[in-house]
Amino acid sequence: xxxxNTHAIFPLLALFILILALSQQMFSVFPIGKVxxxxxxxxxxxxxxxLDATALSLGNMGLSxxxxxxxxxxxxxxxxxxxxxxxxxxxxxxxxxxxxxxxxFLSYASAGRLSEIFKDGYVNYDRNxxxxxxxxxxxxxxxxxxxxxxxxxxxxxxxxxxxxxxKKLNYRTRPFEYKLLDYDPEPWTNLKTVLLMKYVANMLSGxxxxxxxxxxxxxxxxxxxxxxxxxxxxxxxxxxPAHRQLALQQAPHIRQPAYLDYSFFSSGTVVPKSDYNPQxxxxxxxxxxxxxxxxxxxxxxxxxxxxxxxxxxxxxxLSAPGINAYGISIPGTPxxxxxxxxxxxxxxxxxxxxxxxxxxxxxxDDYTKYELDGKWQDLHYAIEEIxxxxxxxxxxxxxxxxxxxxxxxxxxxxxxxxxVNYALKWELHHPSNEFRTFIKLIRATNYTDxxxxxxxxxxxxxxxxxxxxxxDIAANHQGKLLIKQPGEGRFxxxxxxxxxxxxxxxxxxxxxxxxxxACNFVFSANQRPASPDYxxxxxxxxxxxxxxxxxDLLERDSAFDxxxxxxxxxxxxxxxxxxxxxxxxxxLDKNKLSSDQQQLLSRLSTWKGTYNLDDVNARLxxxxxxxxxxxxxxxLKGYTFSTRVPDDYILMDLIEKEPDAVYFDKQGxxxxxxxxxxxxxxxxxxxxxxxxxxxxxxxxxxxxxxxMTKLPAFSxxxxxxxxxxxxxxxxxxNWGPSWRMIVxxxxxxxxxGIFAGGQSGSLGSRHxxxxxxxxxxxxxxxxxxxxxxxxxxxxxxxxxxxx
Numbered sequence: 001x002x003x004x005n006t007h008a009i010f011p012l013l014a015l016f017i018l019i020l021a022l023s024q025q026m027f028s029v030f031p032i033g034k035v036x037x038x039x040x041x042x043x044x045x046x047x048x049x050x051l052d053a054t055a056l057s058l059g060n061m062g063l064s065x066x067x068x069x070x071x072x073x074x075x076x077x078x079x080x081x082x083x084x085x086x087x088x089x090x091x092x093x094x095x096x097x098x099x100x101x102x103x104x105f106l107s108y109a110s111a112g113r114l115s116e117i118f119k120d121g122y123v124n125y126d127r128n129x130x131x132x133x134x135x136x137x138x139x140x141x142x143x144x145x146x147x148x149x150x151x152x153x154x155x156x157x158x159x160x161x162x163x164x165x166x167k168k169l170n171y172r173t174r175p176f177e178y179k180l181l182d183y184d185p186e187p188w189t190n191l192k193t194v195l196l197m198k199y200v201a202n203m204l205s206g207x208x209x210x211x212x213x214x215x216x217x218x219x220x221x222x223x224x225x226x227x228x229x230x231x232x233x234x235x236x237x238x239x240x241p242a243h244r245q246l247a248l249q250q251a252p253h254i255r256q257p258a259y260l261d262y263s264f265f266s267s268g269t270v271v272p273k274s275d276y277n278p279q280x281x282x283x284x285x286x287x288x289x290x291x292x293x294x295x296x297x298x299x300x301x302x303x304x305x306x307x308x309x310x311x312x313x314x315x316x317x318l319s320a321p322g323i324n325a326y327g328i329s330i331p332g333t334p335x336x337x338x339x340x341x342x343x344x345x346x347x348x349x350x351x352x353x354x355x356x357x358x359x360x361x362x363x364x365d366d367y368t369k370y371e372l373d374g375k376w377q378d379l380h381y382a383i384e385e386i387x388x389x390x391x392x393x394x395x396x397x398x399x400x401x402x403x404x405x406x407x408x409x410x411x412x413x414x415x416x417x418x419x420v421n422y423a424l425k426w427e428l429h430h431p432s433n434e435f436r437t438f439i440k441l442i443r444a445t446n447y448t449d450x451x452x453x454x455x456x457x458x459x460x461x462x463x464x465x466x467x468x469x470x471x472d473i474a475a476n477h478q479g480k481l482l483i484k485q486p487g488e489g490r491f492x493x494x495x496x497x498x499x500x501x502x503x504x505x506x507x508x509x510x511x512x513x514x515x516x517x518a519c520n521f522v523f524s525a526n527q528r529p530a531s532p533d534y535x536x537x538x539x540x541x542x543x544x545x546x547x548x549x550x551x552d553l554l555e556r557d558s559a560f561d562x563x564x565x566x567x568x569x570x571x572x573x574x575x576x577x578x579x580x581x582x583x584x585x586x587x588l589d590k591n592k593l594s595s596d597q598q599q600l601l602s603r604l605s606t607w608k609g610t611y612n613l614d615d616v617n618a619r620l621x622x623x624x625x626x627x628x629x630x631x632x633x634x635x636l637k638g639y640t641f642s643t644r645v646p647d648d649y650i651l652m653d654l655i656e657k658e659p660d661a662v663y664f665d666k667q668g669x670x671x672x673x674x675x676x677x678x679x680x681x682x683x684x685x686x687x688x689x690x691x692x693x694x695x696x697x698x699x700x701x702x703x704x705x706x707x708m709t710k711l712p713a714f715s716x717x718x719x720x721x722x723x724x725x726x727x728x729x730x731x732x733x734n735w736g737p738s739w740r741m742i743v744x745x746x747x748x749x750x751x752x753g754i755f756a757g758g759q760s761g762s763l764g765s766r767h768x769x770x771x772x773x774x775x776x777x778x779x780x781x782x783x784x785x786x787x788x789x790x791x792x793x794x795x796x797x798x799x800x801x802x803x
Contacts, residue, residue, distance in 0.1 A: 048765050051071060051765070051798055052798055053800070056800045066802070067079065067089075068080045068799070069800040071800075073797045074771075075758075075760065075767045076784065077094045078319070078784070078792050080792065086320070087318055087323065088154045088335075089157045091318060092165075092188075095314055096161070096166065100185060103332030104185055105708060106331075110134055110195040110199040111135045111192075112128070113386075116183075116387050117181055117183055118389065119388075119389045123386060127394070127412055128416070130386070130398060131398050131405055131408075132424060133404065137198055137429050137431075139191065140430075141194050141197075141431045141432050142190055145435065150436070158193060159192075175762060177763075193334070197434050201428045201434075203306075204350045205426075205428060205460035205461070208356040210356075210358050210490065211418065211492065216228075216229060217491060218260060219641075222256050226254055228646040232528070232532050236531070236547075237527055238529060239463060239477060239512060239527060239528075240514050240531070241531075251532050252537065253486070255487060258497075281304050282303040282347070282348065282349030282526065283301070283349065283525045283728055284348065284463070285465060285522065285550055286474075286523075287520060287521045288467075291558050292744070293559050293561045296745050299467040299742075301347025302569055302739060303338065303737070303738055304735060306734060307736055309768065311738065313328040313329070313330065313757070315753070316329065324341055325341040325443075326749075326751070327339015327442075328755070334435065334439070336441070340785075343445045343468055344446070344449075344467065345466070345467050345745060346450065346464060348464055349463045350461075350462065351462050351477055351478070351526075351529070352526045353538060354489050354490070354541065355480075356424070356426045356428075357426075358423070358425075359422060359494070361421045361495050363406075364376075367381070370495065371496045377402070379406075380399070382400065383396070384396045401495070404425045406423050407422065409421060422492070427479075430480070447466065447468055447474060451474075454478050462479060463475060463477050472515065474514065474515045483504045483537075506538075523551060525543065525546040525547040525728075527542050545726040546575070546726060546730065565742045566780055569729065569740050570728075571727060572723050573608065574726050574727050575609070576649070578608070581621065583656045587679045588683060593680075593684070597683065597684065601683070607621065609621075611697055611701070612722050613697060613698035613721070619695060624683050625648070627686050628655075629648070633663070634667045654675070659676060666681075698720035698722065699720060701724070702717075702721065703733065704718065704734050705717070716772050723736065736756070740753060740754050740755070740775075748787065757769055
C-alpha cells in the first residue's frame with residue numbers, strides 16, 4: 001500500500017523538487033515552507049483519527065434529526081437518516097470528508113477553470129472546455145433541475161452537506177493537494193455537482209469518427225467503404241433479440257453524401273489522435289432464478305473506466321424512510337449510479353452511440369454571418385472570461401449556430417486545427433436531469449419502478465441491466481437517439497444543405513430493450529443493442545468481442561452461483577483469438593518455418609486464448625496478429641488523414657473467405673502477396689520480436705493506477721496484471737474494471753464487490769489505496785448490507801453522529 005508518512009516526507013519532497021526542476025511542471029508555485037511545517041503541513045495528512053473515531057459527534061449542522069454514520073472495517077460509510085433531506089446532506093458531508101479535493105478538482109477541469117489553479121499551460125485547455133460547451137451545458141441542465149422539486153431538493157441538500165464539511169476545515173486539516181498546489185477550497189455549488197455529471201457524459205460520449213469516416217469514404221469510394229467499414233458484421237451479439245417488425249432486414253448500404261467531394265472536404269487533412277477512449281465501456285449481465293442454484297436472480301456489473309487514485313468511485317450505503325440502498329457514486333454527486341437494495345439490483349454500461357456531429361460552415365470574414373440552407377444567418381456569440389492564476393483574465397469569444405458552438409475559428413485554432421469553422425452538435429448540450437434516474441432507482445421495488453426511473457434518462461446513452469427478487473430481469477438501451485437515415489451521423493455534414501432543423505428522436509417505447517427473455521439472461525458489453533432488423537437506423541462505436549464471450553458462457557450453464565459469476569468477471573479469454581487462431585493456422589505454410597519457429601507454433605496451436613498472468617502464448621499471438629493487421633492495412637495506415645483501420649473481424653473474414661483479396665498485397669514489394677504469405681511473414685517477424693522481450697503476459701501487461709496529477713509518488717504504476725481489453729476482465733494500461741459487483745437477490749441480498757483504490761482520498765491515509773492489490777489479484781470483499789441502524793453497531797470500526 002502506497003501512502004505518505006513521516007518517514008517518507010522529506011525524500012518525497014526532494015522528489016517533488018527534482019520533478020519540478022527537470023520537467024515541465026503542472027504548477028509553478030510550490031510553498032515548500034508551508035508543506036514542510038510539522039504542525040500544519042503534509043505530515044498532518046497522515047491523520048486517520050476521524051476514520052478511526054469510535055464516537056465522533058458533529059453538531060450545529062441544521063439537520064432535522066440525528067444522522068448515524070457507521071464505517072465498517074473497509075471504511076465504507078453506512079448512513080442512516082430519518083429524512084431524505086438529512087440523508088443527502090450526510091452523503092455530501094461524508095463524501096467531502098473522504099474525497100473533497102478529487103471532486104473539486106474535477107469540477108474545475110469540467111468547467112474549464114484549471115488556469116485558476118495552475119499558473120501556466122492550461123489556458124487552451126480551458127478555452128476548449130468552454131468552447132465544446134461543458135460549462136454552458138451544465139448551467140442549462142441546472143436550470144432544468146431547478147424545475148424538478150425532488151431532484152433540486154436532493155442536489156441542494158447534498159451541496160449543503162459538502163459545504164458543512166468545507167466550513168470545518170483549516171489549513172492543517174485540508175487535503176494535501178490544496179497545500180501542494182497552494183490554493184483554497186471554494187464553496188461547493190449545485191453547478192459543481194452538475195458539472196461532474198457532464199464530465200462523465202463527456203468521457204462516455206465524446207468520441208466520434210466523423211472526420212475519419214468522411215476521409216475514408218472520399219478516398220475508398222462507396223463499394224470499398226461498405227466492405228471495410230460496415231455498420232454490421234456477422235459477429236454481433238445484440239443486447240435485444242431480433243426485432244421482427246418493419247424495416248432493415250440486413251445491414252444497410254451506406255451511400256456517399258452528395259456534397260462529400262474534394263471541393264467540400266480535403267482528404268489531405270491530418271486527423272490528430274483523439275483524447276477520447278472509445279473502449280470506455282462496461283460489462284453487466286443478469287440471470288433469472290431459473291439459471292441459478294438458489295432460485296434467485298444474480299446481477300453482475302463492472303464498469304470499465306480510468307483507473308485513478310483516488311478512485312472514480314466511492315462506496316456507501318444510504319438509508320432513510322423509503323430508501324435502503326448500497327452501491328457506488330461518483331464523488332460530488334448524490335444517490336448511487338450502480339447498486340442494489342432489498343428488492344432490486346441494477347448495473348450500467350456505456351451505450352456507445354454516436355451522439356456528436358460536426359457541421360462545416362461557410363462564414364463571413366468578420367464572423368457576423370454564416371450560411372444555412374442557402375441563406376445568411378446571424379452568427380451569435382458569447383464572451384467567456386477565463387481567470388488565470390497571477391495573470392490577466394482571458395476573454396474568449398465563442399460563436400454559436402443553430403447546431404451548436406463553433407469550437408475552432410481563426411482566433412483559436414491551436415487545439416483542433418483541423419476543425420476551424422465547424423459547428424459542434426452534441427446531445428450533451430441539451431438540458432437533462434440524469435440525477436432523477438438514480439434518485440428513483442435507489443427507491444425502486446420492482447420492474448415498474450425501474451422503468452419509470454429510467455424513462456427520462458438522456459445523456460450519455462447507457463445500457464441499464466436490472467434484476468428483482470421477483471425474478472424479473474431486463475436490459476434497456478436508454479438515451480435520446482436521433483432518427484436518422486442510413487449513414488447519417490457517420491460523416492461531416494454540410495451546414496448549407498440542411499433544411500430540416502427540428503430534431504426527431506426514436507420514441508422512448510421503441511428504444512431497444514428486453515424483459516424476461518426465454519434464454520433467462522440479459523447482458524450488455526457495449527455491443528450493438530439491436531439486430532439489423534431493428535426498425536430505426538443508429539450508429540456508434542460498439543464492441544462485440546466481450547459480448548460474444550458473455551453470451552456463450554451464460555448459455556452454457558444453468559446452475560450459477562456467486563463463485564461462478566466471480567470466475568466470469570475474471571475471465572481472461574479473448575474470444576476473438578479463439579475464432580481467429582484456427583483460421584490463420586490453416587493458412588500458414590509450416591514448411592517455410594525454422595525448427596525454432598515450428599516449436600513455438602506447436603505450443604501456440606493448443607492455446608485457449610487466455611491472457612492469464614503467467615501465460616506465455618498471449619504475447620506471441622498479439623505480436624502475430626498485430627503484424628498481420630499492419631501488413632494488410634499498410635496502405636490505410638499510410639494515410640495521414642485517417643487513424644482508423646477496419647475491425648479485426650473484417651480482417652478475419654477476409655483471410656478465411658477472400659485470401660487473394662487486393663488488401664493482402666504488401667506495399668513496396670514487386671510480388672503480389674496473398675493472405676497466406678502475409679500470415680507467414682507476420683509470424684516470422686512475431687517470433688523474432690517475441691524472443692527479444694519477456695514472454696510472460698504479466699511481464700508486459702502492466703496496469704498503472706495513477707493519481708490525478710500523474711505524479712508517480714502518489715500512484716501505483718507498473719502492476720503486473722492478467723486480463724486484456726477485449727476479454728471480460730478488460731484490463732488495460734490505465735483503464736479497466738473500475739468496480740466489480742455481484743449481487744444475488746433473495747430474502748436478504750448477498751453481495752460482493754471491490755474497486756481499484758481505497759475509500760479515502762487522503763494521500764497519507766491507510767485507506768488511500770488499500771484495495772488495489774486485492775483488486776489486481778481478482779479478489780472480492782463481502783459487502784456488508786445493513787437492514788437497520790441497530791446492525792451498524794455490530795460491524796462498525798468507526799461511528800459519526802451528525803446533528
